[in-house]
Amino acid sequence: MADTDPFWPDGARLAVSFSLLFEAGGQPISGAGGVIPDPIEHGLPDLPTNAFFQYGVYEGVPRLLDLFDRHRVKMSSFMIGQAVDKAPDLAREIVRRGHEAAAHGRTWENSYALDPDAERRFIADSVASIERATGQRPVGWNAYWMRNSPHTLDILQGLGFRYHIDEPSRDEPFVVRLKGGDFVTVPYTFHMNDIVSYPFGGWDPAAYEGALRDEFVQLYEEGAHRRRMMVVSLHDRISGHAGRVRVLDRFLAYAREKPGVWFARKDEIADWALKARAGTPVLDRGAPTVSGLPGSAV
16 A cells, blocks of 8 residues: 555554543542532542542553453553653553553643643643653643643644544544644544443443444445544543453454454554545644634645
8 A cells, every 4th residue: 555545554444543541640639520429519529539530540541451452452541640640650551561642631620721821831741741650752632521722732733742632523534734834633532432421320331332333334334435543432440440341352352353454543543644645634724614613624
């Protein structure tokens, strides 16, 4: 396959990319939202919810790392700076096993309302924590609930980032033209995110496995004719539970049997989008869309 081919490396027809959110330790002591339904007075420590977050450190991430090793899959871990500061050995282990260390902010909270200087510090602080612990400087970004400011992409580019994932409009990567040059969006999906069943009350393993397979099959079929990407977002404290890992294990065994599937880190997808420009959509952020928001296809 030529370097300018619009599909994927080595003739692959579908890229499958997993995200792992490493957030345990970066959440507020109260008001974080968890499995306990009764609210707690703001400012008091929500002990069971904080323990639920900590499950990701003790059990969730190690179990998921073993799962990815078993299936020879590399993923991108979006790390909160304070979470890394509290569990640097775990952050190092993620990178040691060949996964990408990406950034998810200093703490588990909104940053889009900050002024540009404060937002830059919020992002740069997380970069410093990740680089100090892992030796890897992040090039990928994910905001809290995908909410960025009008300044975020320029800030990211100035800090050396190459891509972000806070965009659910496509099933393929695309390039955004910024003042400082091209920047890649590696899109996200809400429906393939485990946090949609965060309270566990409506958890249906068979339904989740079926949804994963249906998403895979449809995109795999479309991938015969155009560039397609399937993304699955996992959280340390959610998908790291024993029963959920079994579902992911079955899905990965199924997907690994299909020819022409590229299990890719998101930095690899971003690099390919820049390299294989003939098949990469480009957005000019300076042109208005029908909604009035910046960016239109060119």
